[in-house]
Amino acid sequence: MTCLPKTTDKKLGLVIDLDICVGCHACVTSCKEWNTGGYSAPLSDFDPYGAEPDGAWLNRVHSYEIDNDHWKGTVHFPRSCLHCEDAACVTVCPTGASFKRASDGIVLVNPDTCIGCKLCSWACPYGAREYDQDDGVMKKCTLCVDRIYNETLPEEDRQPACVRACPTGARAFGDLGDPASAVSQSVEERGGFNLLEEFGYKPVNKYLPPRKGSDHAPAVPTTPAKTTGAPIEKLFAWADRALSR
Amino acid sequence: MHPAYSVILFTTSSGAGYGLLFWVSIALMTGDMPHTHWSFFFTFALAVALITFGLLASTFHLGHPERAWRALSQWRSSWLSREGVTALATYLPVGLLGLLSLLKITTGAEPFLALLCAMGAVATVWCTGMIYASLRTIKEWNLTLVPVVYLALGAASGGLLMGLMTSIFGGQNRWQGAATLLALGVVLVLKLVYYRHIDSDDGAYTAAQALGMGTKSIRQIDPPHTRPNYVMREMGYDVARRHALRLRWLGLLCLIAIPLVSILLGMMAGLPMLFPYLVAVITAAIGLMLERWLFFAEATHVAMLYYGAPRA
Numbered sequence: 001m002t003c004l005p006k007t008t009d010k011k012l013g014l015v016i017d018l019d020i021c022v023g024c025h026a027c028v029t030s031c032k033e034w035n036t037g038g039y040s041a042p043l044s045d046f047d048p049y050g051a052e053p054d055g056a057w058l059n060r061v062h063s064y065e066i067d068n069d070h071w072k073g074t075v076h077f078p079r080s081c082l083h084c085e086d087a088a089c090v091t092v093c094p095t096g097a098s099f100k101r102a103s104d105g106i107v108l109v110n111p112d113t114c115i116g117c118k119l120c121s122w123a124c125p126y127g128a129r130e131y132d133q134d135d136g137v138m139k140k141c142t143l144c145v146d147r148i149y150n151e152t153l154p155e156e157d158r159q160p161a162c163v164r165a166c167p168t169g170a171r172a173f174g175d176l177g178d179p180a181s182a183v184s185q186s187v188e189e190r191g192g193f194n195l196l197e198e199f200g201y202k203p204v205n206k207y208l209p210p211r212k213g214s215d216h217a218p219a220v221p222t223t224p225a226k227t228t229g230a231p232i233e234k235l236f237a238w239a240d241r242a243l244s245r
Numbered sequence: 246m247h248p249a250y251s252v253i254l255f256t257t258s259s260g261a262g263y264g265l266l267f268w269v270s271i272a273l274m275t276g277d278m279p280h281t282h283w284s285f286f287f288t289f290a291l292a293v294a295l296i297t298f299g300l301l302a303s304t305f306h307l308g309h310p311e312r313a314w315r316a317l318s319q320w321r322s323s324w325l326s327r328e329g330v331t332a333l334a335t336y337l338p339v340g341l342l343g344l345l346s347l348l349k350i351t352t353g354a355e356p357f358l359a360l361l362c363a364m365g366a367v368a369t370v371w372c373t374g375m376i377y378a379s380l381r382t383i384k385e386w387n388l389t390l391v392p393v394v395y396l397a398l399g400a401a402s403g404g405l406l407m408g409l410m411t412s413i414f415g416g417q418n419r420w421q422g423a424a425t426l427l428a429l430g431v432v433l434v435l436k437l438v439y440y441r442h443i444d445s446d447d448g449a450y451t452a453a454q455a456l457g458m459g460t461k462s463i464r465q466i467d468p469p470h471t472r473p474n475y476v477m478r479e480m481g482y483d484v485a486r487r488h489a490l491r492l493r494w495l496g497l498l499c500l501i502a503i504p505l506v507s508i509l510l511g512m513m514a515g516l517p518m519l520f521p522y523l524v525a526v527i528t529a530a531i532g533l534m535l536e537r538w539l540f541f542a543e544a545t546h547v548a549m550l551y552y553g554a555p556r557a
Contacts, residue, residue: 003321003322018458023467028469052472053471053472054472054473054474054475055474056475057470057474060469060470060474061469062465062467062468062469062551063465063466063467063468064456064459064463064464064465064466065462065463065464065466066456066458066459066462066463066464067459067460067461067462067463068458068459068460068461069460069461071458074466075456075458075459077456079469079551088380088381088382090322091322091323092322092323092324092325092379092380093319093322093323094315094316094317094318094319094323094325094326094329095312095315095316095318095319095326096315096318096319097315113312113315114308114309114312115307115308115309115310115312115313115315115316116307116308116309117306117307117308117316117325118306118308118479119323119325119376121475121476121479121480122246122380122382122383122479122480122546123380123381123382124382124548125381125382125450125455125547125548126548126551127476127480127546127548127549127551127552130474130475130476131308131475131479132308133308133475135308136307136308136309137308137309138308193457193458194457195455195456195457196450196454196455196457196547196550197454197457198449198450198454199381199450199454199547207457209457209458210458
């Protein structure tokens, strides 16, 4: 059913720390690697080694140069489905292939009933859904639904592939509906925010802002350091006088 | 937005078909067209053919056309599903009325069936418009004006076809001509209001809002991929402003001006109306295609904020 659940028991999602993301795209490639064999299989590519490589990916990393009131510099910006509470991509779906789970809030596409009309991608303000032209259905982030509940995997691997792959720990996974969870705590502490908050689709995923940096590049000191009268300083003072003669 | 030819073909063809279905049903109800005559049957059949062709064309752009029947299930939330339901439901009175006309049977239920056909036509075209108008991500579509324009365009294009069919079968239907001219006038006013509106709306959302930061400036330095992806191709289609303006005028010229002049001249000269309506139908078809192509090509999507658009 494409009507949205009124509430979900959990709000599983990601918290992405823009302060420490280095833009290495490890989350992008690990996502592709896992999902081309998992729930969303296949994630087709076209002409991958040619002049016009193209394909369905569920996670993209942009790099921007940003000037803010308190911060200026490069921001690497991973972008994927935010698993919105008011997900219009679900309500526009004519077949019921798109749905939001009442148990954990994950937004999924059933690849067996999707007709590939692409309307959901038009309804998403985040450009998070991509059409797989080979498979003829829409693909999107599943929050690695086939990992996080997968008891055949070691416990530390029961997280989205992107979170496991991130070398800097810029990505965290958890229940954002639980104020005591580690992800909710970090959002609270760091002033985590929503993308396109004004649009009102209530994304579950949150982003942590870059920390306030120094406004000025460090400069070479212009005033001489104070003397302490140590023997080594006297030696340098003598050398200075001798060389200045 | 990328103007997919199948969608342009679908919306223009089925729009004209439903418009014609509406007028022919009204003509039956007012007694201007008896349902037992071939003039009615062929006009009705043309409407059904255009509708059916349009609906089939709409499945061409699906990834899985064989699953299209599933689109009837989510009418509670989806306008696309509602359109499918109304389109299919309209086939019931259409099929019955067509059969009665073919077999020249009179039951007395024809005006009622015609009323259902007319209502189905209006409902389906309204749903088509609402598919676009319900998308908040596209400011050029998210307007009440959009389904109204779809209705007016259906009425105008269907009315021209009705005039053509009436003149082919040598009928006289004065109010139909007036109604068609009125519909063309309404389309002109609505489209001018629509163009004025989209030209004055820069968009409520900024790149800074999309990224949640960057109040002074945002510049893309490294793109996430080296070649355009699906999102950029589908949502990022951009038509040159200068071309768009010319195409707008060309579209309105073909869709409104030439048909209006052609029909009015024919009426005033008291000529047989076949030739004026033929000219009107042909140029209006071209104008309608242009209008629909621009409807897509001029539409901008909020997701492009992540790909360098400053506002959307």
